[in-house]
Amino acid sequence: MPRNLDLTSLRSFVAVAETGGVTRASGVLNLTQSAVSMQLKRLEDSVGLALLDRSGRSVALTSAGEQLLSYARRMLDLNDEAIGKMTDTAFEGDLVLGVPHDIVYPAIPQVLRRFAAEFPRIRVQLVSSFTRNLKELFARGEAHFILTTEDGCDQGGETLVRKPLVWIGAPGGSAWRERPLRLAFGNHCIFRAGAQAALDRAGVPWEMAVDTMSDRTIEATVSADLAVHAVIAGTEGPHVEVINHGGALPELTSQRINLYARPMVRSEVSDGMAGLIRQHFRMM
Structure with a gap:
């Protein structure tokens, strides 16, 4: 049998x-x-x-x-x-979720997969951009949910987790030893000014190796061991690693990952998405 x-x-x-x-x-x-x-x-x-x-x-x-x-x-x-x-024939429609580029992985694919299983008739549009852009999108009523990376949390937001920023570089790389330290950050990256200020306080000279709007350009430069970058701990990609610098680079501040949600007609849908987001990000 x-x-x-x-x-x-x-x-x-x-x-x-x-x-x-x-x-x-x-x-x-x-x-x-x-x-x-x-x-x-x-x-x-x-x-x-x-x-x-x-x-x-x-x-x-x-x-x-x-x-x-x-x-x-x-x-x-x-x-x-x-x-x-x-x-499931009760829930149909569209939902817009905004997420900063650097925290899409590893949580968001799992959130989308489980949400699609629970609400297969809801179409989710994922918008990936910088925190500033996403907050403007949310303020205009053009997104139902957004995640942000911020020092604080505005009224109506919910902090899901607070994690330190870490320096990342190429696996086994040596770019972090170079002086001036070569940095790769996006033009609108909110981590950029804080990382530069931390280096200034520590007396570490630096220069911008990449000044771009493209995350792909940053990833390519860092993975090629031509510069270093900073991300929230636990969100580093597969082609880079956290730098074990032994104190040669300054420690960076912590960042909040915040959730902002707009009330929806179908509270079950809203609660379902918010619950999955909370669950996966609090596991970080």
Whole structure:
């Protein structure tokens, strides 16, 4: 007789794989850690294979786990699509979400994926820009939700998390040792002035290597080890790394990630989006 994979266990397995651990996965799924662990054990028993390598300090997938992950994602996507098509006819419309370029990853793709599963008839338009632009967009009533990176938080906003800025550079790079220190920042980046001021206070000479409107240009320059940049801890991209400078560069200030939400006719939709955003950013 054919055996069936349990979708609930598969959902826990995918969450652990995507978040890197049982603790974070339990937060995403709104389950206890023991419940997630039990579902993982049930899934491993059903396939008769170890799916997770628990020998290290962090959870890693075994080769069997890597193979199952691809199937699990497709099965869950198909399940969510079917449930959404068959049951959710109440919520239709458009929703505009504004997010600064530098905090789109890693949270926003997960937020959009889960929101689409819960509200498949709501079309989400993602606008990525600088905090100043997004706040102007929100003030004009052209966005339902925006996320911002700020020193403080304006009236009506909600601080989701406060994280330090960190210096980033090319993996194994040496640009951070050069003097004057070469910087790569966008013209409207709110981290720019603070980073320059911190260098001035520390007596570290600097010059602008890149002065651009394009995040891609900054990423290319930094990953090529031609300059350094600063980001909120936990949001660094795949082609750069946090610089372990040992005090050669000044410590930077902390930044808030804030959420601003506009009331919507359908409170269930608004609460759903806001809840997912809170959940994923507070895991950082």
